[in-house]
Amino acid sequence: MKRRSILLITIACFGYALLYMPIASVVVYSFNASRLVTLWGGFSTRWYVSLLHDDKLLAAAFLSLRIAVISATVATALGALLALAMHRVRRLPGRLLLSGMITAPLVMPEIITGLSLLFLFISMASLIGWPATRGAATITIAHITFSMAYVVVVVRARLAVMDESLEEAAMDLGGRPVAVFFDVTVPMLLPALLSGWLLAFTLSLDDLVISSFVSGPGATTLPMLIFAKVRLGVTPDINAITTIIIGLVIVAVTTAALVTNRRRATAA
Amino acid sequence: MVQIRGLSKDFNGIVAVDQVSLDIQRGELFAILGSSGCGKTTLLRMLAGFEQPSGGQVLIDGVDMTEAPPYERPVNLMFQSYALFPHMTVADNVAYGLKKERLPAAQIRARVAEMLALVKLETLAARKPDKLSGGQQQRVALARALVKRPKLLLLDEPLAALDRKLREHTQFELANLQYQLGTTFVVVTHDQDEAMVLASRIAVMSEGRIAQVGTPAEVYEYPTNRHVASFVGNINLIDGVVTGCEAGRVALRCEALNASLCVVCAEALPAGEPLCIAVRPEKITISRTEPDATNRNVVKGVVRDLGYFGDQSLYRVRLTSGAVLQVSAQNLRRSASLTIEWDDEVYLSWEVASTIPLHS
Amino acid sequence: MSTATPTVPPWQQWLRRAVRVPYLWLLLFFLAPFLIILKISFAEPVIAQPPFSALLVWGAHGLQGIRATFENYSFLFRDGYYGIIVLSSLKMAAIGTVLCLLLGYPMAYFIARQPPRRRQLLLLAVILPFWISFLLRVYAWIGLLDNHGVINHLLLSLGIIHKPLTMLYNNFAVYLGIVYSYLPFMILPLYSTLERLNLDLLDAAADLGARRWRAFVDITLPLSLPGILGGCLLVFIPAVGEFTIPALLGGADTLMIGRVLWDEFFVSRDWPVASAVSVVLLLLLIAPILWFQHLQNREHEAST
Numbered sequence: 001m002k003r004r005s006i007l008l009i010t011i012a013c014f015g016y017a018l019l020y021m022p023i024a025s026v027v028v029y030s031f032n033a034s035r036l037v038t039l040w041g042g043f044s045t046r047w048y049v050s051l052l053h054d055d056k057l058l059a060a061a062f063l064s065l066r067i068a069v070i071s072a073t074v075a076t077a078l079g080a081l082l083a084l085a086m087h088r089v090r091r092l093p094g095r096l097l098l099s100g101m102i103t104a105p106l107v108m109p110e111i112i113t114g115l116s117l118l119f120l121f122i123s124m125a126s127l128i129g130w131p132a133t134r135g136a137a138t139i140t141i142a143h144i145t146f147s148m149a150y151v152v153v154v155v156r157a158r159l160a161v162m163d164e165s166l167e168e169a170a171m172d173l174g175g176r177p178v179a180v181f182f183d184v185t186v187p188m189l190l191p192a193l194l195s196g197w198l199l200a201f202t203l204s205l206d207d208l209v210i211s212s213f214v215s216g217p218g219a220t221t222l223p224m225l226i227f228a229k230v231r232l233g234v235t236p237d238i239n240a241i242t243t244i245i246i247g248l249v250i251v252a253v254t255t256a257a258l259v260t261n262r263r264r265a266t267a268a
Numbered sequence: 269m270v271q272i273r274g275l276s277k278d279f280n281g282i283v284a285v286d287q288v289s290l291d292i293q294r295g296e297l298f299a300i301l302g303s304s305g306c307g308k309t310t311l312l313r314m315l316a317g318f319e320q321p322s323g324g325q326v327l328i329d330g331v332d333m334t335e336a337p338p339y340e341r342p343v344n345l346m347f348q349s350y351a352l353f354p355h356m357t358v359a360d361n362v363a364y365g366l367k368k369e370r371l372p373a374a375q376i377r378a379r380v381a382e383m384l385a386l387v388k389l390e391t392l393a394a395r396k397p398d399k400l401s402g403g404q405q406q407r408v409a410l411a412r413a414l415v416k417r418p419k420l421l422l423l424d425e426p427l428a429a430l431d432r433k434l435r436e437h438t439q440f441e442l443a444n445l446q447y448q449l450g451t452t453f454v455v456v457t458h459d460q461d462e463a464m465v466l467a468s469r470i471a472v473m474s475e476g477r478i479a480q481v482g483t484p485a486e487v488y489e490y491p492t493n494r495h496v497a498s499f500v501g502n503i504n505l506i507d508g509v510v511t512g513c514e515a516g517r518v519a520l521r522c523e524a525l526n527a528s529l530c531v532v533c534a535e536a537l538p539a540g541e542p543l544c545i546a547v548r549p550e551k552i553t554i555s556r557t558e559p560d561a562t563n564r565n566v567v568k569g570v571v572r573d574l575g576y577f578g579d580q581s582l583y584r585v586r587l588t589s590g591a592v593l594q595v596s597a598q599n600l601r602r603s604a605s606l607t608i609e610w611d612d613e614v615y616l617s618w619e620v621a622s623t624i625p626l627h628s
Numbered sequence: 629m630s631t632a633t634p635t636v637p638p639w640q641q642w643l644r645r646a647v648r649v650p651y652l653w654l655l656l657f658f659l660a661p662f663l664i665i666l667k668i669s670f671a672e673p674v675i676a677q678p679p680f681s682a683l684l685v686w687g688a689h690g691l692q693g694i695r696a697t698f699e700n701y702s703f704l705f706r707d708g709y710y711g712i713i714v715l716s717s718l719k720m721a722a723i724g725t726v727l728c729l730l731l732g733y734p735m736a737y738f739i740a741r742q743p744p745r746r747r748q749l750l751l752l753a754v755i756l757p758f759w760i761s762f763l764l765r766v767y768a769w770i771g772l773l774d775n776h777g778v779i780n781h782l783l784l785s786l787g788i789i790h791k792p793l794t795m796l797y798n799n800f801a802v803y804l805g806i807v808y809s810y811l812p813f814m815i816l817p818l819y820s821t822l823e824r825l826n827l828d829l830l831d832a833a834a835d836l837g838a839r840r841w842r843a844f845v846d847i848t849l850p851l852s853l854p855g856i857l858g859g860c861l862l863v864f865i866p867a868v869g870e871f872t873i874p875a876l877l878g879g880a881d882t883l884m885i886g887r888v889l890w891d892e893f894f895v896s897r898d899w900p901v902a903s904a905v906s907v908v909l910l911l912l913l914i915a916p917i918l919w920f921q922h923l924q925n926r927e928h929e930a931s932t
Contacts, residue, residue, distance in 0.1 A: 011734040018731075018808060019757050022768030025778050029771060036776070078650040085647035089640050094651070101654045103921040107862065109869020109913070111886045112906050115893065116661030119903070123664055145657040148650065156928060168318055169351035171338045173365035173416065177639060183364070187355045206761045209871050213893075223763050230767045230876065239771075242764045249759045257752060 023246060030239035047240040054237065057225060064205055064222040067136055071143035072201035076193055078144070079151025079200075086152070087159045105149035114213030117142050121214060134216035142214045143207060147200035154199060158192035269294040269452060270315075270420060275324035276476075277310050284310040286476035287324070292420075297446050297453045299467035303499070304458055307476040312422055312456045316345045328419060339368070344413035348424040350405045352397035358408050359384070359393040365416040383415040386445070403434050410442075414449065423455045427462050439465050460500050464488070472496045489548075494626055497546045504549065504593050505626075510541040517620065518543070526589035529565045531623040544626045549596040551622040554583055554608060559617040566617040569593070571610055583608070585616055662910070669903035670696035700904035710905065714912070716883040720799065721867035724806030725814075725860050731807060732814035732859065737848075739815075740822040751819065758812045766805055766876050773801055773877070797879035805873035806863075814859040821855025822848075854923065861920040865913055885909055 030048070034041025051057060082102060085092060092098070105113070121131055121138050131138055166188065170180040186193075208223040215224065229235050270292040277285040285307045292298050302308045313319040315326060317338035326334045333341055344365070353361050359380055366376045384390045387407040397405055406426070413421055426442065427435045443466055446453045457463055463470050464484045472479045472487060472495070480487055480496045491497035498505065508522035508529065518533040520543055531545050553559065559566060572592065573584035583595040593616060599607075608614060672681040672695070681695055704710045739750045757765060772778045773796040780792040795801060830843055871886035878884065885905065892902040 008734055008738045011731070012738040015731050015735040015811070016753060019754070019811065022765060022772055022808070023757065023760065025772055026764075026768045078653060081643075081647055082650045085643045089643050089647070092644065092647070098651060098654070099925065100921060101658050103924050104917055105658065107865035107913075107917055107920055109866055109871075109886060109909070111869045111871050111889045112665075112910060113661075115889065115902065115906055116665045117657065119664045119668055119899075120657070120661040141657060145654070148654070153924075160928060163349065163351065165347050165349055165351040166353060168338070169345070169347055170353070170364070172316060172318075172343075172345045173412065174339045174368035175364070176339055176368075177642065179368065184353060187353075202759055206763060208763050209890075223761070226763060226767070227872075227875075230770070238764070238767065242761070242768065245764065246760055249756065253752065253756055253759060257748075 023242075026239050026242045027246060030236070030243040032236065032239075035236055047236045048244075050237050051240050051244075056220075057222075057237075057241075060220050060222045060225040063136060063219065067140050067143060067221065068201045068204040071140045071147060071204045072197050074140075075144045075147035075200040076151050076197045079148040079196060080155050080189065080193060082148065083152045083155035083159060087156060102149050102152050105146045106153070108146075110207075110209035113146060114142070114210040117145070117210065118213045134214055135219035138214045138216070139211050139219065139221065142210050143200075143204040146210070147203055150199050150203065151196035154196040155189065155192045158189060162188055269329055270454075271325075271327040272315075273325040273327070275311070275314060275326065276322050277307075277314060277319055278322050283476050285314070285321075288473075288476070288478055289324075290471060290478065290481065292452060292454060293469075294452055295450050297443065297455065297466055297468050299455045299457060299463035299470045300473055301457060301460060301463040301470050301499075302473035306473045308456045308458075308473050309424065311473070312345070312424055312454070315420070315454070316343055316422055317341050342419040343422060344416055344418040344420075345422045346406075346409050346413050346424065346426060348426075348428060350397075350409040350429075352405055352408055352412075354397055357394050357396055358389060358400070361397065361408055362412045362415055365412065369416070379415055383411045386414075386448075387411045402429055402431075403438065406430070406438070410445070414445075414451065418451065420452050420454065423453060425457055425459075426455060427457070427459065435462075442466060464500070472499060474499070489624075491546070491624060492627055494544060494546075497624065497626055502549050502594055502596070503546050504552075505544060505546050506591075507542065507544050510537045510539050510543050512539055513537055518625070520545070524589060524591045525567055525587055525593075527565075527567045527587075529623065530620045531625050532621050533625045546624040546626055547618050547622060548624075549582070549594040552593065552595040552616050552618045554585070554595045554597055554614050554616055556608065556612060556614055558615050561617070563620050564617045565620060565623060566615060567593070568613070568615055571608060571612045571614055574608075574610055581608075583614075585614060665903045665906050668900055669700055669907045670698070671900045671903075672697055672699065673898050673900050700900045701908075703901060704904055704908060710888075710908075713883045713885050713888050714908065717868050717885040718912070720802060720882075720884060721806070721864050721870070724803050724810070724867050725864040727803060728807045728810050728814045728863050729856065729860060732811055733818055733852075733856070735811075736815045736818035736822055736855075740819055740825075747823075754812050754815050762809060763872060766809060766872055769801065769805060769808070769877060770796065773804070796877065797882075799878070799882055801877035801879075802874050802882055802884070805877045806867055806870070809873065810863040810867065813862045817858035817862060818852065818855040821852050821858075825851055854927070858920075858923050858927070861916055861923065865916050865920065868913060869909060 031043050031045065032039075032041055033044035033046065082098070086095070086098065086102075117138075118134075121134055125131055167180050167184050170184045171177070175183060206223060207221075208227055211221045212224055212227075215221065226238055226241070230238055270290075272288055272290040272292075275285060275288045276283070288307075288311060300308045300311065310319060314321050317333075317336060317340075321334060324334070325332060328342060333343075338345075353364065356364070362380045362383060363376050366379060371379075380393075381390070384393055387410060389404065389407055389411065392400065392404065397408065400408065406429070423442075427438055430438055439462065442453075455463070455466055467484060469481065469483055470487050471481045474495045479499075480492050482490070487496060488500055491500065494505065497503050506522050506529070507524060508520035511519045511521050511528070513519065513533070513536055516532060516534060517530050518535075518537055519528060519530050521528050522545075529545070531543075537543060547565075567587055569585040569587040571583055572586045573582075575582040578599070580596055580598050583597070584592050585595060586592050595616060674681050735754070739747055739754070742750060770777070774780070775792040775794065775796070777796070779795065780789075783789045784792065795804075825848065830848060869886045869889075870884065871890055874882050874884040874887045875890070878887070889902055889905055889909075892898055892905065
């Protein structure tokens with residue numbers, strides 16, 4: 001007896017179209033032989049080929065990947081620790097401040113975070129001599145700092161619905177706390193740890209503003225490079241990169257969805 | 269074997285368990301019975317080691333285990349939610365405790381197989397818990413706890429999550445298992461039927477304290493206080509004032525019933541002392557003819573309500589004073605002409621010895 | 629299930645000690661930087677590396693004095709320019725948030741009413757763009773909105789317009805960019821609140837008598853308020869300081885504080901003023917940030 005609201009469906013379609021229109025157009029034009037968006041010069045993969053020869057771009061891509069992997073891993077470890085502590089420790093000293101420091105990065109404008117971290121690194125350099133030059137290390141530290149907050153959100157959500165009697169059962173059966181942590185807690189948290197890692201990885205890979213502030217000579221990340229290029233307008237090889245990333249994301253997300261669905265199906 | 273001495277636990281001023289002392293014998297199937305909030309779960313968790321007592325001691329086989337963490341106690345707990353590890357198979361679940369004891373792999377495999385056979389789950393050893401039914405999950409939980417051969421097995425509401433048919437079946441399985449293994453079981457439950465059927469001794473708990481400890485028969489037929497009397501089974505509670513006593517019997521006057529009754533009581537109670545007595549519905553005989561009053565308490569009334577269950581009938585009889593007594597009677601005769609109907613005037617009588625004096 | 633507290637001392641002790649590491653990390657790399665910005669906002673610009681004066685003046689006999697100035701702040705307030713920019717940023721972020729809500733709410737409502745299978749798919753379709761680079765997605769609009777871009781090309785060739793529409797390098801493009809980029813952030817909190825409401829009941833009530841619109845306004849809307857607030861704050865606060873969108877899609881007359889800060893810092897090298905602007909921006913955002921934190925905590929408690 002549900003009356004289908006035409007209005008609702010129209011708005012939803014419009015919304016989805018909005019979300020995917022730019023993506024679709026970029027994909028289409030990445031295969032455009034002509035430089036210009038207005039002219040369709042025929043199907044071509046020349047922009048993809050030119051990517052392979054663009055050393056600067058490839059170097060920036062590898063740098064971004066390296067930073068993303070390291071920062072995601074450290075952020076996940078620290079974030080998980082924070083989430084566990086906040087959820088389980090009854091009387092935590094400085095809980096209020098900690099809670100604020102964990103929520104604020106989620107909404108803080110990146111300009112402020114970037115600027116403040118740069119000033120910190122400069123002050124540190126004049127006080128203790130490190131970091132002498134800013135670059136990959138400072139970018140990684142910055143990324144870890146803001147990614148942590150996102151990991152905490154994801155892990156906390158999982159902890160809220162986790163059955164704690166499982167850890168008690170393990171202890172009851174003779175498992176010492178450390179053993180219980182690795183035998184039960186970590187496996188139970190694994191989905192949240194993985195999605196937290198992925199989230200931190202994506203945020204790091206995609207970051208422009210903060211990296212721009214805290215980076216130094218010689219350390220150009222992929223977003224920084226892309227931004228410099230696109231300030232001047234549409235560049236076809238950027239279309240090619242976008243399409244590649246879209247492809248990777250679709251593959252990754254579909255795989256993840258299939259895996260979780262299969263697990264859920266076999267559990268039913 | 270288990271001695272609990274003055275055990276207490278309070279949470280920020282709220283007392284959950286208040287000076288509880290119990291002795292549990294080796295090989296018993298002991299039940300702790302009480303409604304939710306009475307403190308029985310807290311008591312259980314203190315026995316298992318998940319709560320630190322605020323006071324008192326727990327001794328197992330003479331060894332003080334009050335401060336010991338759960339992984340150092342010869343005690344295992346079967347959780348109400350079963351708490352099976354979802355990422356491990358049935359066999360791995362059962363083997364977990366043995367692995368923590370660092371037993372050789374061959375021995376672990378042998379004991380796991382033995383235990384799975386005992387609970388009839390051999391064919392499901394390689395399955396994950398989410399593919400099992402509720403009853404099967406419970407048996408895994410049981411196997412997992414028992415495979416370590418603990419001195420004491422604690423069971424938290426073991427039958428609560430099962431549907432009725434399965435519950436009856438499992439009740440007998442549990443009792444048999446316990447008898448076979450000879451392990452001391454302590455069952456915590458709010459279901460009095462469960463406690464009565466399973467246990468060799470019951471402790472009734474209320475508001476953090478033990479109200480009474482005894483065999484099921486003792487607790488049912490000889491409750492010592494109002495709470496136990498009304499918690500287990502149906503009962504009629506009657507307040508009265510002592511009028512006199514002689515030769516082990518106490519006479520009292522009950523205004524509520526507008527009757528004088530007698531009860532067997534060893535104590536000599538002074539006249540004027542208030543006394544509460546109780547009588548179970550099934551101990552009362554209901555008849556339309558006046559019964560012989562020797563050694564019996566007799567009152568008169570009118571049938572107000574009648575519940576026919578086929579094998580038995582429950583009557584609610586209103587006395588002249590206005591008070592209502594519950595009576596249950598087996599339907600011993602087939603003939604309809606002898607049955608009692610609504611608005612019949614009836615006599616209720618019961619043996620003086622069936623009257624229960626309650627001390628509080 | 630037992631209602632007694634589940635934690636056991638061994639956990640607590642170890643966690644309490646271990647959590648010091650991330651705690652100190654955050655204190656050093658998140659909190660301390662804000663204090664430093666505060667300090668620099670009171671400094672004077674100098675031609676040196678770094679281009680600001682030190683706070684503490686050390687002499688031969690130790691601490692001689694403090695060199696601080698309110699010049700930066702008074703400059704901000706004297707020069708109406710900054711005031712205008714801040715107000716403009718707030719206004720643009722607010723309008724963008726409202727537009728995002730107007731599109732996001734019906735979408736979230738629509739998804740929440742679908743059967744479970746389809747719901748997952750639709751939600752996935754909303755989240756998918758999020759995993760694709762933010763920068764690249766904003767960039768993608770350039771190709772669409774440009775005077776010689778796809779949309780104009782289409783409309784011109786269909787004869788709907790005769791002159792290309794200026795859709796790029798103006799406020800319109802920025803609003804579009806904000807709505808587009810932040811839509812997933814608006815939809816997710818809305819969806820999770822709406823999903824918890826039993827929408828079938830509302831449909832039934834509506835069919836029984838209460839007019840649909842009335843039932844929606846009186847029941848659904850108020851109950852979905854936490855989701856609305858969460859989504860709006862999640863969009864508004866970062867949008868105020870947004871840089872990428874105005875930098876790529878905005879025009880010369882698009883006044884947003886994020887861009888101004890960037891220019892102030894990278895172009896004019898006036899770090900003390902940049903710091904003062906940041907401090908002012910932060911002060912403006914503290915109330916919404918605290919509100920957001922309060923909502924987050926409430927949300928977390930509700931789900932346990």
